[in-house]
Amino acid sequence: MRFNVLSDDTKICVVMVGLPARGKSLIAGKALRYLAWVGIPAQIFNVGTYRRLDNPQPAAAFFDPSNPEGERMRRAAAQAAVSDMLKWFREGRGIVAILDATNSTKARRRWIHESCRNAGVETLFVESTCDDEDIIINNIREVKTTSPDYKGQDPEVAARDFRERIRNYEKVYETIDEDEKEYTYVKLVNVGSTVIINQIKDYLSSRLVYYIQNLHIKPRSIWLSRHGESEYNLEGKIGGDANLSTRGEAYARALPELLRKSGVPKDAKVTIWTSTLKRTIQTARHLAAETGYDKLEWKALDELDSGVCDGLTYAQIAERYPEDFKARDEDKYNYRYRGGESYRDVVIRLEPIIMELERSENVIIVTHQAVLRCIYAYFLNMSQEKSPWMEVPLHTLIKLTPRAYGTDEQRFKADIPAVSTWRGKGTSAHHQEVPEHMRV
Incomplete structure (x- = not known):
């Protein structure tokens, strides 16, 4: 609301x-x-x-x-x-x-x-x-x-x-x-x-x-991670419900150790939250199995709905919907995909997630690029203009620790290569083809 x-x-x-x-x-x-x-x-x-x-x-x-x-x-x-x-x-x-x-x-x-x-x-x-x-x-x-x-x-x-x-x-x-x-x-x-x-x-x-009334002031941390690299990521496609790539699966197996390295307090109660899409569920499954943490799936954590552009590459979007592609570059936060969502829409559906996060103690969220940007923007007070352009690399765990005068941030990168899905404002829509040897 x-x-x-x-x-x-x-x-x-x-x-x-x-x-x-x-x-x-x-x-x-x-x-x-x-x-x-x-x-x-x-x-x-x-x-x-x-x-x-x-x-x-x-x-x-x-x-x-x-x-x-x-x-x-x-x-x-x-x-x-x-x-x-x-x-x-x-x-x-x-x-x-x-x-x-x-x-x-x-x-x-x-x-x-x-x-x-x-x-x-x-x-x-x-x-x-x-x-x-x-x-x-x-x-x-x-x-x-x-x-x-x-x-x-x-x-x-x-x-x-x-x-x-x-x-x-x-x-x-x-x-x-x-x-x-x-x-x-x-x-x-x-x-x-x-x-x-x-x-x-x-x-x-x-x-x-x-x-x-949902706030508490007990010390705690929130961990954010995108899903592991997906088959769609390799093809430069947005949206969809693709499975993990081979390297994405390697990240899923490495995530429990990455979380331990980030400094989880001993005997801390931690809950794992994912979206309902396969790539986040697959990424979190080893984490849940090895730690015994409770795991919840949230429809509200699903990726931004790209409507008629779902399953397309940015180059295909620019070719089929050039006016839309230009409008999104000009105001990415408010632009709504045809039949889909804007970043503003995602913030609206994430409000119950934020309320639940504030009630909770330690949570690790495995989600998607746009959703993670919106959650990150809440904790780091990032502007609506900047948050949709934030670079969120794959195979990276972000640890946020709220403090009285701000939020501390640490990043832990797994030693597992992944494609970059980030596109800067005004840059070319053409996806760089991933060499065959990197698709293993």
């Missing part, structure tokens, strides 16, 4: 609430990527970024509520962030702003709510609370290694300082309660094990809340 039922004056400020190390920035970052992925213009306004302009690496004492200078500077940073956010709305530059900060007192939240209301902007408060010490420790480890506040500092010193910062915030922290029942809010307790929703009134807020 897409956000296609928005009124012209829809404006929402998503206000993050919570103590440090409760996953607020992770949730904010994911929400921003999701909104961009489905075509909703959005931006994060991080109060810490404004505060760092004057105090780039403050010690914990800066956050002590009894420190008047620290309190003044933190209030000024919040005011600057809200001012810039409201200006951004006035200029018509977006629909959803995410105010990322602790926003830890009722007075601060009331000020934000009133400032937004006076500007014609709705507020959606998102509070993340957690008393699970293991999760908090993991988040502290994440922050001390990735936050700009601790860049270049000794990790253990950073961890001690950050714990002291949390204790300072705890002195004044007020959770959202009955006093604020007129607000629209969602509360995530212990990584979403309990979700409390209040006063959700509009369509966009309900979609955002549905997305947010």
Whole structure:
């Protein structure tokens, strides 16, 4: 489902609430990527970024509520962030702003709510609370290694300082309660094990809340792989339901070891997802047999439907449908094959997959080039213009690890040759014939 039922004056400020190390920035970052992925213009306004302009690496004492200078500077940073956010709305530059900060007192939240209301902007408060010490420790480890506040500092010193910062915030922290029942809010307790929703009134807020309540902040990775080289790949044909080539079968046999080399956590629960097409099922079968991981087939992971062009080479498409070939080069994301799909259509059918991915822990997805591009674009915040042209080589395993401030990426290439199926924008449609000796 897409956000296609928005009124012209829809404006929402998503206000993050919570103590440090409760996953607020992770949730904010994911929400921003999701909104961009489905075509909703959005931006994060991080109060810490404004505060760092004057105090780039403050010690914990800066956050002590009894420190008047620290309190003044933190209030000024919040005011600057809200001012810039409201200006951004006035200029018509977006629909959803995410105010990322602790926003830890009722007075601060009331000020934000009133400032937004006076500007014609709705507020959606998102509070993340957690008393699970293991999760908090993991988040502290994440922050001390990735936050700009601790860049270049000794990790253990950073961890001690950050714990002291949390204790300072705890002195004044007020959770959202009955006093604020007129607000629209969602509360995530212990990584979403309990979700409390209040006063959700509009369509966009309900979609955002549905997305947010599927998130968790436990550490995990997602592995992406195209199927092994197929018989159609050797012939330069698109679509179809071809079997693997001999080299594609070799990749299928090598995939379990490639996954082990990528660093699967010991005793991690991993699930294998494939499409319903033969080449992905064949690629994953040795992986499932050797690891014992559960395997699921998803129709939503099937390759982009190329309609009347299914089974053709690019040269044949250019010859039979020259206007279509040119139109696809000009706007590949929105171009829809005759009787088939566009990349935009694929994103729509992948939304339930993304929701399920966010609920899951460790998943390896064996899928197709266009589908993998769309999933990759979601995690790496790649633009709609660039994602359809992304080069995704065969026989390569991509490991993505979501972090609070982005997604780490590693690639592991199997030592098994394969043809290149990538065609750059505006390049020749003619497929380079594969020499006979390479078809073994």
